[in-house]
């Protein structure tokens with residue numbers, strides 16, 4: 001039993017994880033399921049989240065897979081509605097979906113990729129939080145974890161879109177924390193150290209849990 005499993009007891013809780021098809025989100029989905037939560041795995045690639053969801057169920061957990069693009073607000077709302085319908089409510093939200101689409105200095109950057117990075121990493125996190133809040137309020141309490149990046153306070157040449165979006169997400173985290181405190185909903189940013197995933201160039205299907 002891992003240290004996390006020994007300490008955490010999420011039995012009876014329902015967690016929605018965005019970007020759960022690969023990498024860090026996939027590992028978080030597994031950890032939540034190991035700790036007893038019903039886990040809704042979401043990303044755009046349905047085959048990947050279905051696979052993760054099936055693995056959770058095969059290990060005795062409860063899970064569902066829902067395809068949603070966090071840049072699409074109605075689709076994100078539908079994700080949370082489906083999760084609440086299936087499991088009776090939502091307690092935990094992990095806004096993990098993110099992209100790093102280019103590594104070029106501003107003067108050579110592709111304006112469309114720059115915008116797309118901010119759309120996923122910042123607007124997507126806003127959409128996730130916005131769609132989740134009514135469900136967490138209905139429960140009378142909740143946890144929202146926004147996956148951030150240390151890049152938000154380190155100016156790295158070529159990483160302007162990623163770093164700028166992550167800095168925005170940090171301010172969004174702090175604002176949400178203050179706005180939702182009275183509703184008993186805690187909001188925290190979690191910054192992983194460097195992890196070998198598809199985003200960091202370790203292949204399409206790399207999962208840190210070693211699957």
Ligand SMILES: NC(=O)c1ccc[n+]([C@@H]2O[C@H](COP(=O)([O-])OP(=O)(O)OC[C@H]3O[C@@H](n4cnc5c(N)ncnc54)[C@H](OP(=O)(O)O)[C@@H]3O)[C@@H](O)[C@H]2O)c1
Pocket residue numbers: 018019020021022023024025042043044045046048068069070071096097098099120124147148149150191192193194195196197198199200
């Ligand atoms: N890896 C690191 O070293 C590191 C360090 C610090 C922070 N982070 C952060 O950790 C998070 C996960 O990164 P990772 O390295 O695990 O990346 P990854 O392996 O590339 O996985 C990203 C996940 O997000 C999903 N996703 C991407 N765009 C999406 C969208 N528009 N809507 C819904 N889902 C979307 C992807 O699935 P689809 O493409 O199928 O949608 C995938 O499941 C990111 O927010 C990243 O910024 C990573």
